Amino acid sequence: MLLIRCPWCGPRNEVEFSYGGAADVVYPPDPDALSDAEWGEYVFVRDNPRGPFAERWVHTAGCRRWFRAVRNTVTHEFREES
Amino acid sequence: MTDDLMRSPLAGVTFTAPFVRELPFLAMVNLRVGTFPHPLPGPNRVGTLDGRDVLWLGPDEWLVVGPPGDAPAIETLLHQALGDTHGSVVDVSANRTTLAVSGPHARDTLAKGCPLDLHPSVFGPGHCAQTLLARAQVVLRQVDADPTYHVLVRGSFAPYLAEWLADATREFW
Ligand SMILES: [Zn+2]
Numbered sequence: 306m307l308l309i310r311c312p313w314c315g316p317r318n319e320v321e322f323s324y325g326g327a328a329d330v331v332y333p334p335d336p337d338a339l340s341d342a343e344w345g346e347y348v349f350v351r352d353n354p355r356g357p358f359a360e361r362w363v364h365t366a367g368c369r370r371w372f373r374a375v376r377n378t379v380t381h382e383f384r385e386e387s
Numbered sequence: 388m389t390d391d392l393m394r395s396p397l398a399g400v401t402f403t404a405p406f407v408r409e410l411p412f413l414a415m416v417n418l419r420v421g422t423f424p425h426p427l428p429g430p431n432r433v434g435t436l437d438g439r440d441v442l443w444l445g446p447d448e449w450l451v452v453g454p455p456g457d458a459p460a461i462e463t464l465l466h467q468a469l470g471d472t473h474g475s476v477v478d479v480s481a482n483r484t485t486l487a488v489s490g491p492h493a494r495d496t497l498a499k500g501c502p503l504d505l506h507p508s509v510f511g512p513g514h515c516a517q518t519l520l521a522r523a524q525v526v527l528r529q530v531d532a533d534p535t536y537h538v539l540v541r542g543s544f545a546p547y548l549a550e551w552l553a554d555a556t557r558e559f560w
Pocket residue numbers: 311312313314315364367368369370
């Protein structure tokens with residue numbers, strides 16, 4: 306069981322949350338200018354680091370707000386970050 | 388308003404455990420606002436506003452709860468308080484019904500299906516939280532130190548949760 310800190314509700318059990326994938330993925334400023342390969346890269350390709358990883362989470366069963374968190378993919382330790 | 392046409396999602400359900408009952412048709416009005424002229428409760432807490440209970444739901448969201456039939460009066464109260472301030476006031480009374488679980492076995496019963504720490508040192512009277520109970524989304528609040536809890540659950544989940552409670556309470560009476 307992971308104890309995840311919602312920035313609004315405080316620490317809650319992981320079952321209250323849903324995962325939103327990597328954070329900080331910037332929408333292309335001009336999508337029409339992208340090749341299929343570049344669009345595919347934007348949509349599907351993500352880093353898969355060993356260690357700290359910035360992620361999006363949503364407190365589905367709580368306040369229903371999205372937030373950003375940094376999780377260590379080795380230890381599952383969450384680091385507080387907004 | 389309560390009238391003969393109103394029917395609780397738990398109408399006809401018999402609560403086998405003597406310490407579980409339904410409080411049907413409570414008035415519930417959702418308030419979303421940035422700044423409000425009256426003090427509103429902070430995270431995971433219940434406050435009061437003109438005799439009604441105010442439950443914190445999120446950073447800009449509260450649920451005002453009153454007796455059955457009180458929703459129009461609550462709406463008027465909130466609209467007047469808002470004045471020209473931008474905000475949202477919605478009567479959501481029909482969204483949820485309320486289950487009261489009280490007495491010495493209430494905490495152990497709810498702890499079977501709730502991921503919150505309900506120990507009195509962590510969660511006490513005046514506390515509330517949106518969480519899960521037996522995998523159903525609920526608003527849970529502790530009303531007094533008996534302890535009495537109120538479980539606000541959506542109508543479509545209420546019969547399921549009532550059955551779950553019947554099973555979870557079976558060992559206690
Ligand atoms: Zn939250």
